[in-house]
Amino acid sequence: MQNENIIKGQGAQRNVINRFDRYTFEPEDEDYESLKTSFTEVFPKTIVNQVKSEDLPMEYSMNPYQGCEHGCSYCFARPTHEYWGYSAGIDFERKIMVKKNAPELLEKFFQKRNYKPEPILLSGNTDCYQPAERKFEITRKILQVCLDYRHPVNILTKNALVLRDLDILKPMAEQNLVSVSLSIPTINEELRRKMEPRTSSAKNKLKAIEILSENSIPVNVMVAPIIPGLNSDEPLTILKAISDAGAQSFGYTLVRLNDSVEPVFVKWIENAFPERAQKVLNLIRSMRGGKLGEKRYFDRQKGEGNIAEMIHNTFKIGRKKFFENKEFPKLSTKNFTGAKDQQLRFFD
Template sequence: MQRPAPDRPSGPPPPPSAPRHLGRLAQQRRDARALERAEAARDLAGLSDMDAVAPAPMPDWMVEAERRRGRGALSNPAGRFEPHSRERFDDGWQGLDDLPPFRTSVTVEKPRTIINRNESPDVGFDRSINPYRGCEHGCVYCFARPTHAYQGLSAGLDFETKLFAKPDAPELLAKELAKPGYEPRTIALGINTDGYQPIEREWRLTRRILEVLRDFGHPVGIVTKSALVVRDFDILGPMAEKGLVKVALSITTLDAKLARIMEPRAATPSRRLDTLRRLSEAGVPTAVLVAPVIPAVTDAELERILDAAVAAGATEAGYVMLRVPLEIRDLFREWLLTHFPDRYRHVLSLLKELHGGREYDSTFGQRMTGTGPYAWTLARRFEIAAERLGLNRRHTRLTTRHFTRPPQKGEQLSLFGEGI
């Protein structure tokens, strides 16, 4: 005799039974998750266009994304020496959407001297050359941004779009090196702004400066984020053979996506590593500079960057902690809150830990490394990694013994010189 089929309950089918190896509590959790998904699907299906949440309006101080495409800073506040501040305001006559995007412009600067003197004990040089003012690389953390205030410009987008070039720099350098009282020491090239930033392709000031240093037999140390440095192999190679040049590549992260939003117009991390390799293969002494280390953003990559740099041929290394003096503090906060809102408070907390409760301390001996447990831990990590990889076991010391003053135009040769 056939039994009648039981009545099927109405409504959605029950969730599938759990495998036998799952216990009663696991089954209950699975049932609860299935019920939550069903309720969420029902709520979503009942939403109308009027129920959609509008995106938060862009703050007035931030420049539209389309106008600052390919730039690092998010705003363009007035310089700290300006008597008036600027603010976006639509008066109804012209829409803010009609404003043009930021374009790179270059203004000629005519300085009287080109060698800058430095007395800071935190760096290993006492003189430097900057053929440009401002930098198109757009690194949001760049410690040189506040210098644009001396031109009446913003440390924000102005710094990376309104640039200055010094076309007389090579001639000024030759004149200063030729002075009888000049004593040669290693000149640092590309410290305040990168000497190989994109406009160098057209202006070629860094190359011409290197030609002057080569002719005088003067030592030079180069720091850059650009792959353009390999263009000057014909100058750097012969100088390296005489112990006159060393090149350091600054690598902040190996994450190309992070590099894109943090230093948008600099070479990608992979290209910088390739540049290290090509320089090393050409016999040019190379170093890697992990700078800056940004707490809770790039600090976890310290060992990986050193590993990759050693594989590319680097024999020396250094690191610098993030510095946020003057206008950089607010520019960095804007960037951090936009791109890493979940880490915002944590990063600022670590910065304050590094500098005794402040976000920045300019005290010599502390400003580039910080103090406290976090700074100590990072320093030990760097030391251990450098020891493991064989970094800094031998430092390339540049020499001044090749320094000579070539005869200037119209200058009488020495009585006992080779020309007699």
């Protein structure tokens, strides 16, 4: 039975201690219930990040927002909020930093004389189509810059709001400049509402796959994260559903709870699933050498033990059964225009 004290529509149930702060302030419970999302404009000097992780395939990423309203308790990006002086808990979901100058920064990046184009991941940390995007439309403006410069971009999101920008995505796809990865960790809607409370419904995500595919926009699905004891019985069901909807490939990750993600997730599961919380936590530990997190490159992707091996084998079966004859296209960099004459855009 779900704990009645849980804050509905939210992953984090409390703020957690910022590892960089000596002092913390913990508001009363009623303050959490009434807390509104705030948006703060920040002014970064760059928007494109070089990805240096050895076990990640992308060269660059960019994130128009810092923090995320989607409310996933397991989000690996939570600790990054601490560098801004906030908590990885409720602050991460309620104090959103907005980079309105991102499109201009991206254009300057493309105009660098020696820049050699590589596909950029949008996002890579926090979701570029989170609810704030409806208001600020930064992602939409970024995509327009990518179209203007004929630059390839891979979109990663949990939100069907991506369909709003079909008018930009379609001409990009015609030049092999865009792909969309939708994150779908579950198609059990009751579980989805608890795991990722402010994302699009499973039904709407599957519909988004269909619409994107119908418009020749290649779709990948991230079945992530797999949490043993919660959604670990779903991979084959999910893979069939996304394949039928038109997805061309998929990826998956095993849950890992590093740093301040751990207390957020533990509090969440104790509230959302009190009857099986300890079982789930022990299953995660069985994949992570007795811990809940893992930072070692490559090991963090694989996990260890019988549970991890069972999950890997299930996805192997699903790949053979539902994706054997499907191939995901590689985006093109050949049409990149570089520091083009801005006036030529009027003739595009």
